[in-house]
Amino acid sequence: MKRQKISAFLLRFAVYLAAFITVGALLFVVGYILVKGVPNLSLKLFEWKYNSENLSLLPALLNTVLITVLSLLIAVPLGVFAAIYLVEYARRGSRLVRVIRMNAETLSGIPSIVYGLFGMLFFVTALKLGFSMLSGALTLSIMILPVILRTSEEALMSVPDSFREGSFGLGAGRLRTVFRVVLPDAIPGILAGVILGVGRIVGETAALIYTAGTASDTVSGIMDSARTLSVHMYALSQEGLYINQTYATAVVLLVIVVCINALSASLAKRFSRKR
Amino acid sequence: MNKFDISNLDLYYGQLQALKDVELQIPARQITAFIGPSGCGKSTLLRTLNRMNDLVEGCKITGNVLLDGQDIYKGGMDTTALRKRVGMVFQKPNPFPMTVYDNVAFGPRTHGVRGKARLDDIVEQSLRDAAIWEELKDRLKKDALGLSGGQQQRLCIARALAVQPEVVLMDEPTSALDPISTSRIEDLCVTLREKYTIIIVTHNMQQAARISDNTAFFLLGEIVEYGPTEKLFSVPRDKRTEDYITGRFG
Numbered sequence: 001m002k003r004q005k006i007s008a009f010l011l012r013f014a015v016y017l018a019a020f021i022t023v024g025a026l027l028f029v030v031g032y033i034l035v036k037g038v039p040n041l042s043l044k045l046f047e048w049k050y051n052s053e054n055l056s057l058l059p060a061l062l063n064t065v066l067i068t069v070l071s072l073l074i075a076v077p078l079g080v081f082a083a084i085y086l087v088e089y090a091r092r093g094s095r096l097v098r099v100i101r102m103n104a105e106t107l108s109g110i111p112s113i114v115y116g117l118f119g120m121l122f123f124v125t126a127l128k129l130g131f132s133m134l135s136g137a138l139t140l141s142i143m144i145l146p147v148i149l150r151t152s153e154e155a156l157m158s159v160p161d162s163f164r165e166g167s168f169g170l171g172a173g174r175l176r177t178v179f180r181v182v183l184p185d186a187i188p189g190i191l192a193g194v195i196l197g198v199g200r201i202v203g204e205t206a207a208l209i210y211t212a213g214t215a216s217d218t219v220s221g222i223m224d225s226a227r228t229l230s231v232h233m234y235a236l237s238q239e240g241l242y243i244n245q246t247y248a249t250a251v252v253l254l255v256i257v258v259c260i261n262a263l264s265a266s267l268a269k270r271f272s273r274k275r
Numbered sequence: 276m277n278k279f280d281i282s283n284l285d286l287y288y289g290q291l292q293a294l295k296d297v298e299l300q301i302p303a304r305q306i307t308a309f310i311g312p313s314g315c316g317k318s319t320l321l322r323t324l325n326r327m328n329d330l331v332e333g334c335k336i337t338g339n340v341l342l343d344g345q346d347i348y349k350g351g352m353d354t355t356a357l358r359k360r361v362g363m364v365f366q367k368p369n370p371f372p373m374t375v376y377d378n379v380a381f382g383p384r385t386h387g388v389r390g391k392a393r394l395d396d397i398v399e400q401s402l403r404d405a406a407i408w409e410e411l412k413d414r415l416k417k418d419a420l421g422l423s424g425g426q427q428q429r430l431c432i433a434r435a436l437a438v439q440p441e442v443v444l445m446d447e448p449t450s451a452l453d454p455i456s457t458s459r460i461e462d463l464c465v466t467l468r469e470k471y472t473i474i475i476v477t478h479n480m481q482q483a484a485r486i487s488d489n490t491a492f493f494l495l496g497e498i499v500e501y502g503p504t505e506k507l508f509s510v511p512r513d514k515r516t517e518d519y520i521t522g523r524f525g
Contacts, residue, residue: 091332165330166370
């Protein structure tokens with residue numbers, strides 16, 4: 001009897017401790033960055049021009065947006081159309097579908113530095129695109145393609161078959177059924193996947209350093225080398241001279257990531273409420 | 276005049292034979308009911324009539340299914356054209372996740388009807404025919420998924436009517452509905468009979484007895500007995516039919 005009580009107490013203690021450490025670690029990291037970073041935030045950091053007196057993060061912020069848009073332009077159509085093929089056109093449970101799915105899962109487990117290496121060897125060198133936004137975006141789009149493919153697939157599969165039947169029953173063909181009935185219903189789920197992809201892009205450094213390079217100026221085209229916020233942070237902290245500005249950049253990045261997560265959570269909620 | 280003329284029909288799902296040598300004449304502008312225990316093939320036969328079974332993998336069909344004398348499984352019968360003539364209402368109400376208006380207009384748009392005025396007319400007429408216009412005329416732009424189950428099913432009937440079919444197939448259309456909605460749909464079927472040929476699958480023998488002109492009793496993929504509803508329910512020829520309608524099994 002007494003023994004049971006002791007083990008119950010120990011177990012409860014362990015559970016509380018684990019929960020406390022988990023939440024505590026998150027709060028500590030966020031708090032530490034805010035304390036170090038917020039005082040260093042200033043309007044000067046958002047000036048157009050970057051130089052060694054004023055380490056403006058605006059160019060990096062704009063580059064982040066640009067490279068995200070570019071990567072999505074490549075990866076979203078590919079991923080969504082591939083998912084449509086897998087769910088709507090391919091025979092369910094066919095070998096091809098299984099192979100593609102397994103490939104996608106394997107790809108999503110590869111460390112991003114490997115993508116970076118591949119991007120450098122293939123896009124930068126072999127295709128002679130150089131260190132550029134385009135090389136970076138191409139590399140990133142390959143990296144997020146599995147994420148978008150898998151979430152789009154899940155979203156399409158969660159559309160009830162009764163919708164498809166209803167549409168076929170009215171004489172609609174597969175194309176019309178997919179684009180007018182199935183896809184609109186799957187869009188919130190697909191968007192959630194896209195946002196996950198955006199999160200990975202925004203946080204990525206390894207895949208970008210050797211593909212998009214680390215040039216710190218405002219870019220004038222997609223063939224220019226450019227650094228995103230994460231790469232900017234990496235470069236600053238590596239140089240070790242501008243730690244305060246690094247923290248300020250971290251705050252901006254943190255805010256962006258929190259916004260993206262909130263957006264994705266609210267979309268996922270809307271998605272699940274409908275079911 | 277027979278709308279459908281079915282003969283020597285066998286249907287297999289892979290190795291399993293789901294329909295055996297079915298022979299059936301379905302008269303135009305009457306209500307024909309398919310009754311029988313679960314898994315007896317009545318829904319399968321219904322889905323054969325607008326080729327919805329084409330979508331099922333490993334489904335093989337042999338025999339003749341004539342619609343107005345033309346075999347729907349032979350000689351370039353286009354499923355789009357066929358399903359325009361033979362509409363379908365499903366067991367579970369399945370309105371699309373769009374507005375009431377777009378639901379009803381989906382079929383006509385599929386078949387190339389354009390122009391707001393024409394679509395407006397079709398939507399109103401279809402909703403009137405499905406006896407739901409008064410309830411929904413102020414909610415045409417509302418999401419169809421917000422309607423009650425009974426309203427959703429009548430909306431699905433309106434959606435099926437909007438392409439001006441000749442035949443309406445109903446696969447247990449009231450099994451997911453409450454008694455009041457059920458009786459409204461039954462009334463609706465009786466009025467629709469003036470314009471359409473209706474074939475209804477039902478688990479509910481009283482429903483078949485109330486609304487249908489002819490009834491076919493299915494057992495294990497075969498039609499045991501087929502005839503005028505009144506006769507089939509009062510003086511069944513086959514012992515198995517009698518056992519089923521008196522509730523001895525099923």
